[in-house]
Amino acid sequence: MDKLDAIVIGAGVVGLAVAASLSRRFGNVLIIDRAETIGTGISSRNSEVIHAGIYYPTGSLKAQLCVEGKRQLYAYCRRRGVAVNSLGKLIVATQVEQEAQLDALFTQARANGVDDLNPLGRRQLQALEPALKASAGLLSPSTGIVDSHGLMLSLLAEAEEYGAIFCPHTEFITTQADANGFRVELMQQGERVSLETSFLINCAGLFATEVATRIEGLAESLVPQLYWCKGHYFAYQGKSPFAHLIYPVPEPGLKGLGIHATIDLGGQLKFGPDAQYMVPDSLEDYRVPEALRQRFHQAIASYYPGIAIERLQTAYAGIRPKLQGPDDTEVADFLIQGEAQHGIPGLVNLLGIESPGLTASLAIAEQVSRQLVTP
Structure with a gap:
């Protein structure tokens, strides 16, 4: 059975940003998505706006990661040649x-x-x-627009430069955690595949809570309604x-x-x-x-x-x-669950990553890396 450093579930902009960040530290990262290519869901069906961080409650992850993510995103696009325009x-x-x-x-x-x-x-x-x-x-x-597809292609290319592999048509089935990491079961083009990994990051977007329910040992109370x-x-x-x-x-x-x-x-x-x-x-x-x-x-x-x-x-x-229901009046924040929240080393669940997820993607990835890797 192959042993990986990390498996990232979901190849949207956040999953690709996480994979690119982790790939700089590890040479054996696998990105999976059940679609035929990257970014077919949330990441390709939005306004492509780089938000400034105006609206979100002070101290929330949405506010903090949007403000920091905006700065990082403009710099990244200039460095990598991704089309961007701060038209205001x-x-x-x-x-x-x-x-x-x-x-x-x-x-x-x-x-x-x-x-x-x-x-x-x-x-x-x-x-x-x-x-x-x-x-x-x-x-x-400082509000602008970005070529979201160009950004995702750049993030994938960066991850692959460091040895990451992207596998489309691959669905997460279940996982069991043990002292050495995770034994992960996948369905790849109709064939069941078993892999071992040290880290598992759930960036499945619309299906993130569905993925979370398939993680053995994760308390049901920690999986909110989406x-x-x-x-x-x-x-x-x-x-x-x-x-x-x-x-x-x-x-x-x-x-x-x-x-x-x-x-x-x-x-x-x-x-x-x-x-x-x-x-x-x-x-x-x-x-x-x-x-x-x-x-x-x-x-x-x-x-x-x-x-x-x-x-x-x-x-x-x-x-x-x-994560905010139709009758809820309070603004729901991003939910980034690490070991401190669920007690499972090496697992991070990203839940409710909606707007400003595109803007915050690089900052989210940085936070995930900090949670998983001891400096």
Whole structure:
């Protein structure tokens, strides 16, 4: 039976970042994913935004790892030649009553270590974005966009440079921990395979809690309920009227950041996502119903009154793995379970890694490495 240093379950951006980080320390890392290639789920179905760290509760992992991850991500992209653009974001109040929320966001951002926000009035917003309707706003100059697929290819290439191996079409079945690490059972293209590894990292995204339930010896009480929340996107035909990303004030409890406007690296304007919790035990469904067009148009028109509904075209959808249920009012944090939480040496479960997971991916990987490896 082959002995590995580490097995990383899940080849999304977080799993690949973890694999790249561990591969610098070990030469025998295996990355597995049951899909046919890297990043087919959450990592390829998002806004590709590099977040500043504005919204999240101070002291939370989301806040800390987003702020640190943003810094690391920009540096990594410059170093590795991954396409990135810090075009900036405007968070806007479309009604005077919402301006208090902007003040609260400004204070929250400062507490989180985001010190580059600029409050703007109506005239300043009009000068920056003539097509925008807003009474006040915040400019976040360090918010940007990244080529998420290019980032994942770079992380995989870096991991492989240090000897890591990626195995697609490979599903985690179960594992048993012992004094020497883990005996892991996998299903690889219909064939059952047994491997031994010192470290096991669960980065399975939407299926992270399902994977956790298959880890023998992990207490059932440590596996929280995971909620799938679907977000739809519409593309906008023609030249973008905006030069910045445009965000309305966020929804209560941060269940979503509102239907915002983003511009990809090719200049395509798109709107989304909304936030629709899915029925428990649903299948992955990435269809975008035409019937959503009217609701999107109404939401977008609040800050872009010139929008033409016929130019809104269905684009794609993503699903977020939330630890925050539809009726919960408190913002759920990332859950990074190591030995201190579950008592199993060498195991790390990453649960509820939704936005800002892309931004925080390198910082998350660094934290996982610190938990697993004694300096």
